[in-house]
Amino acid sequence: MSNRPELTVVIPTYNRYETLRHVVPSLFAAGLAPERYEIIVADSNSSDGTADYLARIAASHPNVRHLPGAYTGRAMARNAGIAAAQGAVILFTDADIIASPDLLERHLEHHRNARSVAVVGMELQVGSLDEYRQLRDRPEIRRPLHPNNRRRLSWLYFLTGNASVRKDDLERVGRFDESFTGYGHEDLELGYRLQRAGITIRYEPRAVNYHWHPVPYAEQKEKMKLAGRSTVRFYRKHPVLSVKARLGMTPLSLVLHGVVRRSPKLLERLERSGEAHPGFARSLVYQYHYVSGIKDALEHEPA
Numbered sequence: 517m518s519n520r521p522e523l524t525v526v527i528p529t530y531n532r533y534e535t536l537r538h539v540v541p542s543l544f545a546a547g548l549a550p551e552r553y554e555i556i557v558a559d560s561n562s563s564d565g566t567a568d569y570l571a572r573i574a575a576s577h578p579n580v581r582h583l584p585g586a587y588t589g590r591a592m593a594r595n596a597g598i599a600a601a602q603g604a605v606i607l608f609t610d611a612d613i614i615a616s617p618d619l620l621e622r623h624l625e626h627h628r629n630a631r632s633v634a635v636v637g638m639e640l641q642v643g644s645l646d647e648y649r650q651l652r653d654r655p656e657i658r659r660p661l662h663p664n665n666r667r668r669l670s671w672l673y674f675l676t677g678n679a680s681v682r683k684d685d686l687e688r689v690g691r692f693d694e695s696f697t698g699y700g701h702e703d704l705e706l707g708y709r710l711q712r713a714g715i716t717i718r719y720e721p722r723a724v725n726y727h728w729h730p731v732p733y734a735e736q737k738e739k740m741k742l743a744g745r746s747t748v749r750f751y752r753k754h755p756v757l758s759v760k761a762r763l764g765m766t767p768l769s770l771v772l773h774g775v776v777r778r779s780p781k782l783l784e785r786l787e788r789s790g791e792a793h794p795g796f797a798r799s800l801v802y803q804y805h806y807v808s809g810i811k812d813a814l815e816h817e818p819a
Contacts, residue, residue, distance in 0.1 A: 521579065522604060523553040523624055524683075526597030528590045529611035530560040533569055535728055538645070540573060540580065542615040553620055554579040556600055557611070558593035561586060591692035591702040594676070598683065598691055606683050608676035608703075612729040613639070614648055622723035623680040632685065632715050634707070636669055637678040637723025638662070643730040651726060664721045672762050674707025674717055678725045681710065689713050693753070700743030701750050701763075708754060733791050733798070737805045744809020745817070752819055764803070765810055773807040 525543060529536055536557070543555055555577075559566055561584050570582040583600055587593040598606060605627045607620065619637065626635045638660045642648040651658055662669070689709045696702035711717060731739065747763045760766065776783050783804070790801030 519551075520602045520604070521552055521554045523548075523607055523620055523680075524597070524601035524603030524605070525553060525555045525607045525609060525620070526558060526594055526601065527555065527609055527611050528558045528560070528587070528593035528597070529562060529566060531562045531564045531566070532611035533562065533564045533566045535612040536566060537569060538614055538728075539609070539611055540570075543620070544577065545617050546615060546620040547617055548620050550577065550579045554581065554602060556581045556583050556597045558587065558597040559584045560593055588694065589697040589702070591696050592694045595691045595694060598686055601683055604683055605680055606686065607680040608678075609725060610677050610727070612727065613677050614726045614728060616652070616724040616726075619678075619723050619725055622720050626718055626720060627680065627682060630716075631682075634674065634679060634681045634685070634710055634715050634717045635720050635723065636673060636675065636717060637719075637725060638721045639675060639678045640724065640726050642726045642728050645728070648726045648728060660721065662719055662721070666719045666721075669717045669719050670762075671704060671707035671711045671717065673719075674703055674710070676703040676706075677727055678723065679703070679707075681715070685710065685713070685715055689715075696746055696749060698742045698746055699739050701746035704763075705750050705753065708750075708759070736802060740802045740805040741809035741812070744806045744811075745813040747806075747810050748813035748817065764806065769803075769807050770811065773804060773811065776804055777808075 540555065557570055559582060567582060567584065570580060574580045574582065583596055585596055587596065594608060605624060607623050622637065623635050626633055640651050640658055640660060642651060692702050692706050696705065707717060747765055750763060751759050751765055776786065786801055790798040
């Protein structure tokens, strides 16, 4: 019998100790015997006590490994975790995502029963530990991205806060593209390559986790610009119409963006409305900044 674990959880992190100290114990509560899984924290040389915390945890949980390095982004950190992984299946999550008790088993059961599949679970956004506990205990008030009866997803929803893939499939398609050093799309681009390689992306609504990372309005606008830049990188690597359309890099979006940019008063009203009213108005503002990032990359980054 092999001494290798069935599953490796890979967590990239940088200065997320305050949430990581809740995330790691939630994985211990998964109900799997410790020898069946391992946790690798690929740490971009955090300076907030992460290393000391993981050393204390590893003293009593030898299936936890700290993997520090000068990683240039989440893609590089995750690739380091993949390279070090001993498990046949790799589950990606993040340092601010709290696992449900059966998360690991829900992922594993798919990989035991089928080859050439990737699995994406239900990721719920929470703004606090209190909201996490509320959604954990009251499933009826959850508002997931996908309906529970959905069975398959496209690459557009391969989000690595809650996704698992066999290690040999990751190696076959080439792991994450480390040229994605900014925010966004390194996971979608990997999902695109996995799907093109014949790997089915399944949705498992019973594999639930809770993303505890409220992002202030101004910060989210900047992240949307970075995501727009990543969209251009994605499209230049895979220059097909379906990529352009699914990522919102369309002639209509570019034209509408130009109309708003040439109307400073309209943009100012839109920005104020987005700040005051979460919902549709804020979504419009985020879309404006996303397309701003696309245009900046098209105009200033070499093809």
